[in-house]
Amino acid sequence: MSPFGPIDAVLFDLDGTLIDSAPDLGAAVDRMRTDRGLDSLPLSHYRHMAGAGARGMLGLAFDMKPDHPDFPAMREEFFVNYENCMTERTHAFDGVAELIAQLDARGLPWGVVTNKAERFSLPLTRAIPLFATARTVVCGDTTPHSKPHPEPLFEAARRIGLAPERCLYVGDDERDIIAGRAAGMGTIAATYGYLGNKADPAAWGAHASIDTPLALLNWLN
Numbered sequence: 014m015s016p017f018g019p020i021d022a023v024l025f026d027l028d029g030t031l032i033d034s035a036p037d038l039g040a041a042v043d044r045m046r047t048d049r050g051l052d053s054l055p056l057s058h059y060r061h062m063a064g065a066g067a068r069g070m071l072g073l074a075f076d077m078k079p080d081h082p083d084f085p086a087m088r089e090e091f092f093v094n095y096e097n098c099m100t101e102r103t104h105a106f107d108g109v110a111e112l113i114a115q116l117d118a119r120g121l122p123w124g125v126v127t128n129k130a131e132r133f134s135l136p137l138t139r140a141i142p143l144f145a146t147a148r149t150v151v152c153g154d155t156t157p158h159s160k161p162h163p164e165p166l167f168e169a170a171r172r173i174g175l176a177p178e179r180c181l182y183v184g185d186d187e188r189d190i191i192a193g194r195a196a197g198m199g200t201i202a203a204t205y206g207y208l209g210n211k212a213d214p215a216a217w218g219a220h221a222s223i224d225t226p227l228a229l230l231n232w233l234n
């Protein structure tokens with residue numbers, strides 16, 4: 014039996030759920046190392062923190078915390094580097110294109126709720142053809158709150174014109190599941206994302222988990 018009620022729309026997290034943006038996030042911060050004469054570090058060094066944005070990337074590249082006095086300037090340099098490369102290596106996870114095609118064929122509206130700022134998420138989703146049929150893209154700064162607060166999820170449901178209870182939220186991080194549950198949505202943890210075997214979706218309280226994008230179809234009727 015389904016752990017949630019009938020679903021009329023699917024909302025997705027972006028990084029680590031629909032797209033693998035880790036190679037470009039890692040390249041943007043690694044460029045800052047080589048610009049300073051430091052060794053380049055492999056993508057595997059950065060990948061597991063790709064969902065944590067500038068804080069995660071600068072922490073791994075320079076062991077720098079957000080309370081460091083240079084953090085704001087370093088973050089802006091990282092942002093500019095990222096803007097310049099963010100569509101170079103970023104791609105949808107295997108199976109995402111087929112999943113979206115299935116949702117579109119079934120007439121199920123879908124959208125994106127990400128913590129990534131509009132400055133990056135809007136151009137990125139416009140550049141990738143997969144997102145042409147997304148009904149909405151709600152970003153970390155679209156509303157006054159970001160996940161784990163439920164407000165961006167409420168905003169996405171409002172834009173699609175459905176009650177939150179009719180929406181499913183799929184994400185790869187605990188904050189996604191906390192936000193989805195607080196919004197009253199069915200929640201699915203994507204374990205193929207960045208946390209990998211460090212993730213414990215059962216402890217997060219997700220209604221279910223999927224280890225491939227296409228496995229989501231098992232939760233839709």
Ligand SMILES: O=C(O)COP(=O)(O)O
Binds near residue numbers: 026064065066127
């Ligand atoms: O860039 C971030 O902060 C994370 O983005 P996400 O919410 O799409 O995983």
Ligand SMILES: [Mg+2]
Binds near residue numbers: 026027064
């Ligand atoms: Mg994510």
